[in-house]
Amino acid sequence: EKAGFETFMLKEIFEQPEAVAETIGDRVRHGRLVLDGIGVDDAVLRDLRRIVILSAGTSYHAAVAGRYAIEEWARVPVEHDIASEWIYRNPVLDAATLVVGISQSGETRDTIEAMKLAREMGAHTVAITNMMGSQITREVDSVLYTRAGLEVSVAASKTFTAQLSLLFLVALKLAQVRETLPQEELRFILDEVYQLPHKLQTFLDGNHPIDEIAQRHFEKPFFLYLGRNIGLPVALEGALKLKEISYIPTEAYSAGEMKHGPIALLDENTPVVVVATDHKRVYDKIVSNIQEVRARGAHVIAIATDGNEDIQHHADDVIYIPRSPAFLQAVLAVVPLQLLAYRIARLRGLNVDQPRNLAKTVTVE
Ligand code: M6R
Numbered sequence: 001e002k003a004g005f006e007t008f009m010l011k012e013i014f015e016q017p018e019a020v021a022e023t024i025g026d027r028v029r030h031g032r033l034v035l036d037g038i039g040v041d042d043a044v045l046r047d048l049r050r051i052v053i054l055s056a057g058t059s060y061h062a063a064v065a066g067r068y069a070i071e072e073w074a075r076v077p078v079e080h081d082i083a084s085e086w087i088y089r090n091p092v093l094d095a096a097t098l099v100v101g102i103s104q105s106g107e108t109r110d111t112i113e114a115m116k117l118a119r120e121m122g123a124h125t126v127a128i129t130n131m132m133g134s135q136i137t138r139e140v141d142s143v144l145y146t147r148a149g150l151e152v153s154v155a156a157s158k159t160f161t162a163q164l165s166l167l168f169l170v171a172l173k174l175a176q177v178r179e180t181l182p183q184e185e186l187r188f189i190l191d192e193v194y195q196l197p198h199k200l201q202t203f204l205d206g207n208h209p210i211d212e213i214a215q216r217h218f219e220k221p222f223f224l225y226l227g228r229n230i231g232l233p234v235a236l237e238g239a240l241k242l243k244e245i246s247y248i249p250t251e252a253y254s255a256g257e258m259k260h261g262p263i264a265l266l267d268e269n270t271p272v273v274v275v276a277t278d279h280k281r282v283y284d285k286i287v288s289n290i291q292e293v294r295a296r297g298a299h300v301i302a303i304a305t306d307g308n309e310d311i312q313h314h315a316d317d318v319i320y321i322p323r324s325p326a327f328l329q330a331v332l333a334v335v336p337l338q339l340l341a342y343r344i345a346r347l348r349g350l351n352v353d354q355p356r357n358l359a360k361t362v363t364v365e
Helices: 008-014 016-027 043-045 055-075 107-122 156-179 183-205 209-216 231-246 253-262 281-297 331-345
Strands: 048-054 078-082 095-105 122-128 142-145 223-227 250-254 270-277 299-305 317-321
Touching: 008 016, 008 331, 016 156, 016 183, 043 156, 048 055, 048 107, 055 078, 055 095, 055 156, 055 231, 078 281, 095 107, 095 156, 095 281, 107 122, 122 156, 156 183, 156 331, 183 331, 209 317, 209 331, 223 231, 223 253, 223 281, 231 250, 231 299, 231 331, 253 281, 270 281, 270 331, 299 331, 317 331
Parallel strands: 048 078, 048 095, 095 122, 122 142, 223 250, 223 270, 270 299, 299 317
Antiparallel strands: none
């Protein structure tokens, strides 16, 4: 069942090309996007005034990424919230809002309760889940499935990259009906989404300094993760992975926020993982954040895009991912962070598939 892998988590990390390929599947046909499962007429999608995305844990990080893509490509305001917070804050909703609930298991009580409330309040509700027939599918108006296959490891990996890919398709569908992207650009991004499985495979087949980095840092008491824009959800997810399976305290911050507090945590003993992938609007800002980190003697591990030599002047270590349009890089950039967390947890001799205190599905509020 582990197909020769030492753990389920490692197997599932390596299954990501397939998970993403299955999720995209026949939804992209000859450069055309078909996303019927969304269950809302194009006319309704065209008139939407707002989207709210509700979820927990890793699925929440997918929501953060989804927001960047939807706002950028489809120009609809998106709000995301942790389901268990949203439900108790007396939320404001109207019928021109689409509420998307993301839960890989489809059984997370917090997210299910939030979706029930959203439906009661008259919004159109859509679930994104990996589990056919799960509870959430019975509480919403329509369902979009990720097709990542069964995920056994408590720490999510392939379901996250599948969620991201599906959210990108949702964003592109909205852009298509709302005509917010030029035709050629839409086609180009769709083609690039289609190439993600291949690029994931290229990364997984390549040689990367992940083991060396893990060896150097696995006994460190604290890790900081930084990202901006689409790099932020990647940083959040990388930090959660390390925390969950290695029990090392981590923080993830929007890089611009670092100077407002977390910078006080840095010293020569702090590894700082920075998502510094190509994004014309924020790359230079990220480099200044790296310089601020280095000035405090902390150690920078950068995730950067193939071909970026400049980053080597700034970071102590660089892990390169294949080139892809800015947002799509999130799918690729999270993989080295999953592997880094994995290697560190193994070096610490921990049970990666079954971390202490955690359950795969959280069916209590
Ligand atoms: O099944 P869900 O996507 O609703 O689960 C949400 C969280 O419980 C889940 O992502 C959790 O944070 C994982 N342990 C992450 O690795």
